[in-house]
Amino acid sequence: MSHRKKYFTYRSIDDLRRDIEAQGVVIGLEDALEAVRTPARIGSRSVGNRLGIHPMEGCDATRDGAPxxxxxxxxxxxxxxxxxxxxGEATAVVPEGRANARQLVINARTQPLLGRLLEETRAAHRARCGSDDDLIVGLQLTHSGRWSYPRPILAAHLSAIDRRTFIDRSAGLRADESTPLLSDDDLLRLQDAYIAAARLAADAGFDFVDIKQCHTYLLGELLCARRRAGRFGGSFENRTRFVREVLDGIRAETGPRLILASRINAFDGVPYTADPDTGIGRPDAFTIPYEDGFGVDPADPLKEDLTEPVALARMLAAHGVDLLNVSLGSPYYNPHVGRPYERASEGSYETPEHPLAGVDRHFRIxxxxxxxxxxVAVVGTGYSWLQKYLVHAxxxxxxxxxxxxxxxxxGALAYPEFATDALTTGELQSKRVCLTVSFCTDLMRAKKNALGQFPTGCVPRDEVYADVYREVLKGEG
Ligand SMILES: Cc1cc2nc3c(=O)[nH]c(=O)nc-3n(C[C@H](O)[C@H](O)[C@H](O)COP(=O)(O)O)c2cc1C
Structure with a gap:
């Protein structure tokens, strides 16, 4: 920890502009907020403004997956x-595909409660913001694949990643080269589970379902399954078959009203480990050509190659996707890529690059x-590190x-009303913004309570989670 640098030291938007220039990155900041107020089309629907909240799970469902x-x-x-x-956050299509013991699951039993969750969310919006006719709410459908808890479930062996697949270090839960792979028949059954889940979400009243392909979970892994045999591996056509058939199946099952969405990883990157002397992240040794990531240049895997992500985006659009959320990296092996941060989570590494470089990568891709x-309505990620200036970017x-x-x-866990403040006052309040100090990730990794998982939220800005964090510390003391 002694090597931790302070990056976010700006006292004004001009200070930040100067550092952006010094870092040689392309991040622009407008003073006046106008475009963010305007509506946008998502397929045949209209969304009331250009500010959104990403899927942010709280690891706080009941043990059987209900809110x-x-x-x-x-x-x-x-x-x-x-x-x-x-x-809406990660919601598993089958219980064994949850990433933690308290992730939401969608099935016939939880569906009415998910419907109530949606209705209360809409009612809260109406009470504060007026109409909810232009509020678009969706649900992220997921299978956690190799990061499923407590048993990793693999679609492909990825040698660079297999050795990093620890589900719970202290409990000795992990994957390795000998972990069996899902068969084609298993994957066919999972396709049916996605379609059934989408049907339930549509019936509960959600505006869209996201077929999640990001953050190296199951569908992200399939995109990298270059060495897998059979109909779901090898060629780009085969690696994208699962999602294509699921989208077509959902459309046939639910009709045109449901918006089809997908959160994709456009760049997986390579695994990083803390340097034992400095605590700063450095890439694990890799072999060239690198084949264990999506959107990664095989000759220089620290860089993106967007050929396949662009082809994927076009293919998704051709199969009815009107809403695409672009993300990067793996929270498990290179968290600085997906979530540029000021302080690393416990047991992880300090950022190996200026966080502005990470923000720039998100925006560029x-x-x-x-x-x-x-x-397609494309949704961008990587804004929170900019703190109060995020709305200007x-x-x-x-x-x-x-x-x-x-x-x-x-930023939304810390400051849920960021959009209202931006739209009414033209700026965000410094004392409410996310400080990107990763306590929310610490809580996600804290599993030693009776339920096998602590809930997560914003420790510095929300008393509820400051208390949870104190409880975690007590347990460790
Ligand atoms: C506590 C926590 C929960 C998250 N839950 C999800 C999730 O359910 N689904 C998902 O796709 N990403 C999830 N993410 C990633 C975020 O949606 C987002 O991509 C990431 O935090 C970077 O955006 P930011 O810089 O605005 O925070 C989560 C991240 C955190 C820290």
Whole structure:
């Protein structure tokens, strides 16, 4: 920890502009907020403004996957916050595909409660923001694949990743080269589970379902299954078969009203480990050509190669996807890529790059995908590190057509009303913004309580989670 540097030291937007220039990155900041206020098309629907909230799970479901008290609280707060796109969190399509013991699951039993969660969220929005006619709310359908808890479930062996697949170090739960792979028949059954889950979500009243392909979970892994045999591995055509057939199946099953969405990883990157002397992350040794990531240049895997992500985005659009959320990296092996941060989570590494470089990577890659699919509403990620200036970067990107909607993840846990404040006062309050100090990730990794998982939220900004964090520390002491 002694090597931790302070990066976010700006006292004004001009200070930040100077550092952006010094770092040689392309991040623009507009003073006045105008474009963020305008509606946008998502397929045949309209969303009321250009600010969204990313899927942010709270690890607070009941043990059988239904929303619980804290889930309702979080969603209501998001509903009240003024953002018009709410991207409901990771919800497993089968119980064994959960990433933790308290992730949401969708099935016939939990569906009525998910419907109530949606209705309370909409009611909270109406009470604070007026009409919810232009509020779009969806649900992220997931299978955690190799990160399933407590048993990893693999679709492909990826040698660079297999050795890093620890589900719970202290419990000795992990995957390795000998972990069996899902068969084609297993995957066919899982396709049916996605379609059934989408049907339930549509019937519960959600506006969209997201077929999640990001953050190296099961469908992200299939995109990398270059050495897998059979109909789901090898060629790009085969690696994208699962999602294609699921989208077609959902459309046939639910009709045109349900918006089809997908959160994709456009760049997986390579695994990083802390340098034992400095605590700073450095890439694990890799072999060339590197084949264990999606959107990764095989000759230089620290860099993106967007050929396949662009082809994927176009293919998804051709199969009815009107809403595309672009993300990067793996929270398990290179968290700085997906969530540029100031402080690493416990047991992880300090950022190996200036966080502005990480923000720039998000914005650059998202702009390339938006250009490739101009008729799709593309949602951008990676804004929270900019703290109170995030809305000014959103404005710059939206004005230039580099993204349709800017969404916020950690920043919304800290400050659910960021959108209302931005739209009414033209700026965010410094004392409420996310500080990107990773306590929310610490809580996600804390499993030693009776339920096998602590709930997560914003420790510095929300007393509820400051208390949870104190409880975790007590348990460790
Ligand atoms: C506590 C926590 C929960 C998250 N839950 C999800 C999730 O359910 N689904 C998902 O796709 N990403 C999830 N993410 C990632 C965020 O949606 C987002 O991509 C990431 O935090 C980077 O955006 P930001 O810089 O605005 O925070 C989560 C991240 C954190 C820290």
């Amino acid at each position: 619980d008290e804290l889930t309702f609280r979080r969603w209501r707060r998001f509903g009240e916050g003024g953002a018009k796109l709410l991207w 998202t702009a390339a995908l938006q250009e490739a699919v101009p008729d 959103a404005e710059w990107n939206i004005r230039r057509g580099r993204v349709t909607i800017a969404a916020v993840g950690r």
